[in-house]
Amino acid sequence: MQLDTILSVNDLWVNYGTKIAVESVSYDVQEGDLVGVVGANGSGKSSMFKAILGLLPHRGTVSLFGRAFHRDLLRSVGYVPQKISFEPMFPATVFDVVAMALTRATLTPTDRRHGIVDSDMSNSEKVMKCLNIVRMWGLRHRRIGALSGGELQRVFIAQSLVRNPSLLIMDEPAVGLDVKSQKLFYSIMQEANSEYGITMIVSLHNMDVVKEYSNKVVCMNRTLAFHGKTSDFFADEKLLGLCTEYKLQDRPHPHEHSHEA
Template sequence: MSDWLVKAENVGVKLGGRPILQDISFELQRGQLVTLIGPNGAGKTTLVRIVLGLMTGYQGKLRRQQGLRIGYMPQKLYIEPTLPLTVRRFLSLGLTGISQPVTVAEATLAEVNVVHLLDQPVSALSGGEMQRVLLARALCRSPHLLVLDEPAQGVDVNGQAELYDLINTIRERHGCGILMVSHDLHLVMATTDEVLCLNQHICCHGKPEQVSTDPAYLALFGRKEAEALAVYTHHHNHVHGIDGDVVEDNCQHEH
């Protein structure tokens, strides 16, 4: 497979005569982590739907590498609380046609550090646990491209850094490309290769440190927000669990 996974060329969308996206062009490559940012109504969800192949009728061209496998993690997923659905069964629903689905489910849950949840009811999961199960589901078919929509949604603020570290580890281990929608830029900036700042069109793009000082970015988010989202590194001597609780002391950890 070629290095590029997805190429957008002058993609545009109008709904009811109103422009939603205009002249969107970008390329996402294997092993690359691209973070998509923008205010509400910027067209982020529409662009994700086009990349996933869920939306047609747009202008321009969206090219996917032949044979491309995409794993998708939604921002949130509502499951009826009274439904007697275990994590094992939930993952198996996405593994139709896969040999040894239970083994695959166990392996992906182990990779995101929640294999102990295999036989737990989905309705009993915490926010952080559910996000990791959704990430495991996206990984089940060994995707070339992961599309992650606000992956830390519902996760305790201290647990978010651990989740983003995990996502970066998955990218390095599998060599997959990642397109991620996120508002937690102060946590993801250090591992993001490129930022696309979207407001119906691409206002600016580039390395995180470039985008955070771009006039178009400052106009959208304000200087105070930009300063808060600057690339930073900090050290602490403990590790957080899925929901932010300290689970290990006396170690060096970096974000």
């Protein structure tokens, strides 16, 4: 069975002035993939995500669901950024924050073989289901500013899920969480992928997590160092070292540009 291409990135470049953050990156993501994006700090992971989402100027092309990038297609894409914070006295509750996503968008228009919420559900039912998936229904009345980091991440995953995304992009979502919160997060991630068919691209630092949960790996070193099966990535010790320990400034380029941090 041939799977649909959910995301296609072709010759993607991102510059900050004279500094190259992402250099000629190309790869495809297929329906149902859980792609672990790895690379040293400064390797271009976050810049790549933001370019895919249309949040950064870039060169090259991005296609979503077989169509050239258009902002309307982002209704089918969920995004959990690296850092999320709220003022402690912000008055919205957990339930309110997830429900906000339903006031901004309708259910996603792309063809789906799977889905978390149905169009015939009430908004309250949709929110309840997604908060149950992320184990936050019991805290639905808690003020959002009073949550721990791990709880806040789960709320924003629920906010993405309630829109029935075909693709979920998460940028280092477990950074700063304690071990218990990380384990819960990865369990939720796996459930959303395997049980509800949501394609995922997740930047990760923990190689054990990449090995256990992802079926594909994208390894960034400004350029694309590797894209393929997780088993092939871990079979190459040199490649594994390149993506986790290699210093970016030591990699030669065929042209000159600034390597400032």
